Amino acid sequence: xxxxxxxxxxxxxxxxxxxxxxxxxxxxxxxxxxxxxxxxxxxxxxxxxxxxxxxxxxxxxxxxxxxxxxxxxxxxxxxxxxxxxxxxxxxxxxxxxxxxxxxxxxxxxxxxxxxxxxxxxxxxxxxxxxxxxxxxxxxxxxxxxxxxxxxxxxxxxxxxxxxxxxxxxxxxxxxxxxxxxxxxxxxxxxxxxxxxxxxxxxxxxxxxxxxxxxxxxxxxxxxxxxxxxxxxxxxxxxxxxxxxxx
Amino acid sequence: xxxxxxxxxxxxxxxxxxxxxxxxxxxxxxxxxxxxxxxxxxxxxxxxxxxxxxxxxxxxxxxxxxxxxxxxxxxxxxxxxxxxxxxxxxxxxxxxxxxxxxxxxxxxxxxxxxxxxxxxxxxxxxxxxxxxxxxxxxxxxxxxxxxxxxxxxxxxxxxxxxxxxxxxxxxxxxxxxxxxxxxxxxxxxxxxxxxxxxxxxxxxxxxxxx
Amino acid sequence: xxxxxxxxxxxxxxxxxxxxxxxxxxxxxxxxxxxxxxxxxxxxxxxxxxxxxxxxxxxxxxxxxxxxxxxxxxxxxxxxxxxxxxxxxxxxxxxxxxxxxxxxxxxxxxxxxxxxxxxxxxxxxxxxxxxxxxxxxxxxxxxxxxxxxxxxxxxxxxxxxxxxxxxxxxxxxxxxxxxxxxxxxxxxxxxxxxxxxxxxxxxxxxxxxxxxxxxxxxxxxxxxxxxxxxxxxxxxxxxxxxxxxxxxxxxxxxxxxxxxxxxxxxxxxxxxxxxxxxxxxxxxxxxxxxxxxxxxxxxxxxxxxxxxxxxxxxxxxxxxxxxxxxxxxxxxxxxxxxxxxxxxxxxxxxxxxxxxxxxxxxxxxxxxxxxxxxxxxxxxxxxxxxxxxxxxxxxxxxxxxxxxxxxxxxxxxxxxxxxxxxxxxxxxxxxxxxxxxxxxxxxxxxxxxxxxxxxxxxxxxxxxxxxxxxxxxxxxxxxxxxxxxxxxxxx
Ligand code: SF4
Numbered sequence: 001x002x003x004x005x006x007x008x009x010x011x012x013x014x015x016x017x018x019x020x021x022x023x024x025x026x027x028x029x030x031x032x033x034x035x036x037x038x039x040x041x042x043x044x045x046x047x048x049x050x051x052x053x054x055x056x057x058x059x060x061x062x063x064x065x066x067x068x069x070x071x072x073x074x075x076x077x078x079x080x081x082x083x084x085x086x087x088x089x090x091x092x093x094x095x096x097x098x099x100x101x102x103x104x105x106x107x108x109x110x111x112x113x114x115x116x117x118x119x120x121x122x123x124x125x126x127x128x129x130x131x132x133x134x135x136x137x138x139x140x141x142x143x144x145x146x147x148x149x150x151x152x153x154x155x156x157x158x159x160x161x162x163x164x165x166x167x168x169x170x171x172x173x174x175x176x177x178x179x180x181x182x183x184x185x186x187x188x189x190x191x192x193x194x195x196x197x198x199x200x201x202x203x204x205x206x207x208x209x210x211x212x213x214x215x216x217x218x219x220x221x222x223x224x225x226x227x228x229x230x231x232x233x234x235x236x237x238x239x240x241x242x243x244x245x246x
Numbered sequence: 247x248x249x250x251x252x253x254x255x256x257x258x259x260x261x262x263x264x265x266x267x268x269x270x271x272x273x274x275x276x277x278x279x280x281x282x283x284x285x286x287x288x289x290x291x292x293x294x295x296x297x298x299x300x301x302x303x304x305x306x307x308x309x310x311x312x313x314x315x316x317x318x319x320x321x322x323x324x325x326x327x328x329x330x331x332x333x334x335x336x337x338x339x340x341x342x343x344x345x346x347x348x349x350x351x352x353x354x355x356x357x358x359x360x361x362x363x364x365x366x367x368x369x370x371x372x373x374x375x376x377x378x379x380x381x382x383x384x385x386x387x388x389x390x391x392x393x394x395x396x397x398x399x400x401x402x403x404x405x406x407x408x409x410x411x412x413x414x415x416x417x418x419x420x421x422x423x424x425x426x427x428x429x430x431x432x433x434x435x436x437x438x439x440x441x442x443x444x445x446x447x448x449x450x451x452x453x454x455x456x
Numbered sequence: 457x458x459x460x461x462x463x464x465x466x467x468x469x470x471x472x473x474x475x476x477x478x479x480x481x482x483x484x485x486x487x488x489x490x491x492x493x494x495x496x497x498x499x500x501x502x503x504x505x506x507x508x509x510x511x512x513x514x515x516x517x518x519x520x521x522x523x524x525x526x527x528x529x530x531x532x533x534x535x536x537x538x539x540x541x542x543x544x545x546x547x548x549x550x551x552x553x554x555x556x557x558x559x560x561x562x563x564x565x566x567x568x569x570x571x572x573x574x575x576x577x578x579x580x581x582x583x584x585x586x587x588x589x590x591x592x593x594x595x596x597x598x599x600x601x602x603x604x605x606x607x608x609x610x611x612x613x614x615x616x617x618x619x620x621x622x623x624x625x626x627x628x629x630x631x632x633x634x635x636x637x638x639x640x641x642x643x644x645x646x647x648x649x650x651x652x653x654x655x656x657x658x659x660x661x662x663x664x665x666x667x668x669x670x671x672x673x674x675x676x677x678x679x680x681x682x683x684x685x686x687x688x689x690x691x692x693x694x695x696x697x698x699x700x701x702x703x704x705x706x707x708x709x710x711x712x713x714x715x716x717x718x719x720x721x722x723x724x725x726x727x728x729x730x731x732x733x734x735x736x737x738x739x740x741x742x743x744x745x746x747x748x749x750x751x752x753x754x755x756x757x758x759x760x761x762x763x764x765x766x767x768x769x770x771x772x773x774x775x776x777x778x779x780x781x782x783x784x785x786x787x788x789x790x791x792x793x794x795x796x797x798x799x800x801x802x803x804x805x806x807x808x809x810x811x812x813x814x815x816x817x818x819x820x821x822x823x824x825x826x827x828x829x830x831x832x833x834x835x836x837x838x839x840x841x842x843x844x845x846x847x848x849x850x851x852x853x854x855x856x857x858x859x860x861x862x863x864x865x866x867x868x869x870x871x872x873x874x875x876x877x878x879x880x881x882x883x884x885x886x887x888x889x890x891x892x893x894x895x896x897x898x899x900x901x902x903x904x905x906x907x908x909x910x911x912x913x914x915x916x917x918x919x920x921x922x923x924x925x926x927x928x929x930x931x932x933x934x935x936x937x938x939x940x941x942x943x944x945x946x947x
Contacts, residue, residue: 007918007919009873009879011918012879012883012917012918012919013879013883013886013913013917014911014913014914015911015914016914016916016917016918016921017914019918019921019922020918020921035919035922037876037919037923038876039876040873040874040875040876040879041873041879043873045866045869046866046869046870047847048828048847048850049850049854049862049866050823050847050849050850050851050852050853050854050855051851051854051863051866051870052851054866054867054869054870057870057874058870058873058874061874089844138827138828138829138830138831139830142829142830142831142833142834143830169831170785170829170831171785171827171829171831173785173827174827175826175827175828175829176827176828177824178824178826178827178828179827179903179904180903180904181468181824181903182467182468182471182786182824182825183468183472183903183904183906183907184468184471184472184475184476185468185471185472185475185786185789185790186827187475187906187907187908188475188481188789189785189786189789189827190907190908191907214911215908217909217911218904218908218909218910218911219907219908221908221909222907222908222909250543250544250545250549251543253543253545254527254543254545254705254754254756254760255524255527255528257756257760257761258523258524258527258705258760258763259524260760260764261760261761261763261764262521262522262523262524262763263764264766265521265522269521269522270522271518271521271522271525271526271710274514274517274518274521274522275514276511276514276515276518277507277510277511277514278511279504279507280504280507280508280511280717281502281503281504281507284501284502284503284504286501296730299730300733351744354661354695355661358661371731373730374723374730374731375730375731376731381742381745387744387745387746388690388694388736388745388746389694389695389745389746392687392690392691392694392695393661393695410716410719410720411716414712414713414715414716415713417712419674419677419679419712419737419739420537420677420679420739421742422736422737422738422739422742422745422746423735423736423737423738424690424734424735424736424737425719425731425734425735425736425737426733426734427729427730427731427732427733427734428733429733430685430686430687430733430734431685431686431733432595432649432685432686433491433612433685433727434594434595434596434599434612434614434686435595435619435622435645435648435649436483436486436487436490436618436619436645437486437487437490437491437612437615438490438645439729440645440646440649442646442649442650442653443595443649443652443653443685443686443687443688444593444653444656444657444660444686444687444688444690444691445686445687445690445691445733445734446687
């Protein structure tokens with residue numbers, strides 16, 4: 001299958017390893033990945049901060065860039081959620097943009113949806129001999145309704161021990177500009193999340209969104225908690241021959 | 247004051263400029279596909295379970311056993327003088343036993359001085375463990391079930407329904423209604439439920455079936 | 457309650473102070489987690505919950521879209537049942553009406569049932585100014601009133617107090633207001649409830665005037681509905697001669713039958729019970745039973761303005777269950793006072809700026825008091841999309857005055873992001889600077905680095921890596937690792 005990759009601006013700029021892992025994983029499974037070069041950003045930060053016009057412009061660009069693709073993978077739960085849930089609100093009902101968004105949005109998926117629902121695979125042949133806990137990010141949980149798809153994928157990874165995270169469904173406190181505008185509350189939320197992660201005894205905390213992982217990971221590092229953070233793609237791309245580096 | 251009436255209504259109408267002029271209230275669709283009841287089990291056992299959960303005292307008796315059960319409950323409580331509504335069935339309080347104080351009406355101080363109150367009910371709701379009083383002849387006005395610290399309530403089985411949606415059509419909201427689910431309680435201290443604040447601190451229920 | 461919210465700092469500052477208060481954090485965490493679990497259990501018991509929720513939402517939308525119609529029906533029905541209806545455009549008018557009605561009775565004391573509307577208009581303060589004492593009778597309200605405190609939760613206004621603190625407040629102040637606390641008062645919740653019972657009993661038994669709110673007003677029948685737990689509501693609604701109910705204009709439901717939805721949604725969402733201990737329903741005046749004089753004061757106070765906003769309007773569906781507060785991770789850590797209003801938590805963050813406007817720094821900061829995690833929307837029994845309204849209100853704030861620096865930054869970011877070449881250039885520039893990023897950032901960046909490490913900037917963006925790979929370049933087509941190594945996994 002030909003899969004269009006919407007890398008997202010955060011992954012593109014700060015976490016290229018996640019994108020590289022996605023490419024490696026999908027090509028290993030026999031699929032073709034394309035990367036439309038005109039892509040930039042979904043506009044989530046602008047939208048969530050109250051800058052609708054800027055977000056709208058980015059939505060137009062997104063739709064133009066991906067309109068012809070059968071399936072668009074966004075390896076970031078919040079960006080996929082932005083397109084699916086908020087793009088329809090950005091466009092005036094009946095407008096050309098609204099029509100285009102309605103047609104495209106359902107084809108935009110997160111990595112776990114792509115694998116489980118579209119490609120119908122849970123065992124991707126990965127090997128990752130570590131103790132892992134999974135943090136369901138808010139957008140993955142409540143916007144995309146990923147359910148237990150990520151855990152089903154993780155459970156099939158050879159060598160991986162999946163342990164439960166207490167208070168898993170609670171937000172890590174990132175929230176985009178919230179992390180800076182309300183830094184004290186954001187940090188308090190992250191500290192609790194980090195504590196729960198450390199309490200699991202896991203070596204790795206995994207999620208489907210690098211923004212949240214940047215927040216939790218930054219806190220874990222500051223606390224020297226000894227728990228690393230990794231995007232789901234990097235664990236699933238990991239094999240005995242080419243293990244993910246911790 | 248009527249100035250504000252017109253002003254508020256005008257502001258509301260102006261605020262609703264987006265609502266089509268010919269739209270009627272009934273045009274706003276309300277999906278009614280929720281359950282009429284939840285099939286949580288047989289009515290009397292479910293009602294009993296819910297009442298016990300609220301820490302009410304519950305008994306189940308036959309019609310013939312009712313006067314004896316009432317007398318026994320009042321004796322256990324040590325209630326010598328109990329207020330009764332004007333239409334309480336005579337048979338409920340046998341010959342002997344406690345003194346029934348009729349509501350003449352009683353003033354608040356007199357109500358505060360009795361040992362309890364004995365009433366029937368209009369409806370009981372099994373799923374939620376709720377007893378509804380509607381000031382009917384066997385229940386009386388609202389104050390008599392409020393001021394005394396002990397409420398003994400008789401629930402005939404035919405007045406038990408499964409659910410809230412089944413209860414409402416049986417009730418007339420033009421009558422004063424009191425829905426009672428257990429003894430008075432509060433969750434205001436650390437969100438722990440504690441029974442017994444201002445309303446009757448003890449609720450005893452006698453369900454009459456068969 | 458003499459303390460008010462006037463002059464409060466903006467949310468972030470007040471919240472920062474609250475996060476440092478270990479006792480408060482502990483009290484709130486314990487209380488909110490207890491009630492969350494209880495709510496979840498009784499909601500899961502009803503397999504038709506999503507359908508009840510959809511019905512609740514639709515009934516409220518029907519009322520809001522035809523509010524003028526229903527207000528007139530309600531007035532008619534209440535009047536026909538022997539009540540008198542008053543209309544108050546704002547807080548001052550509502551307070552004047554109530555004060556006038558109490559004065560007309562010749563009484564100087566009123567007992568009160570917990571009501572958000574009367575807190576919103578600061579009725580107690582207005583009555584006090586007129587020489588009338590209002591006694592709060594709900595246990596939590598009593599704790600707040602005796603402690604000269606402010607409410608911090610819409611259901612349990614004293615949620616920020618634990619049992620030891622409550623005992624202290626009772627022992628110190630009950631004697632100033634009436635029956636004192638017993639000398640041997642312990643901090644056992646049952647003993648504290650008993651002390652409240654003894655303190656208030658003489659007030660109930662002698663009160664001539666009561667003031668209440670209402671959870672619902674039925675337009676069809678003119679019936680008012682009050683849900684409560686302790687019996688203080690029944691006392692106030694039953695024993696006094698005169699009853700004055702102050703009710704927001706959005707509290708209407710069309711018909712008696714519509715309550716079948718809300719009497720299921722509200723108790724389970726609110727206290728996490730299948731049903732609350734007491735619910736009272738009355739229509740006008742009932743001869744020989746209860747108050748023989750009944751006044752309904754219909755309160756606008758910003759509601760019609762809220763109604764005018766087609767996105768923000770949904771906030772008026774709120775039935776004040778407080779489920780959104782109890783689930784909210786921000787409320788749990790910031791506490792209710794930080795929201796600077798009687799409506800704290802997620803609902804407060806969307807309601808206060810609509811009722812009061814966004815002209816003060818505090819009110820303008822409220823739409824940002826959320827990480828947009830969506831938990832509030834998920835538990836809301838009338839499906840208010842709180843994140844949607846938050847974002848909508850942020851737009852309103854951002855397009856108003858101020859926010860100049862942010863607007864400029866957002867515009868700049870928008871400019872870069874709206875062109876893939878510009879984005880590529882910016883990434884390469886950042887990549888060259890990567891070694892220069894300090895561990896702790898100055899200025900606004902410090903808000904992040906005070907508690908969190910910054911991710912290392914990779915030498916090469918994904919975009920550049922892909923381009924190289926497409927050209928068939930580079931022996932290692934998997935490209936360089938990003939800079940995660942620098943902070944040992946930090947992102
Ligand atoms: S917004 Fe919804 S959840 Fe929050 S108090 Fe109102 S009804 Fe309850």
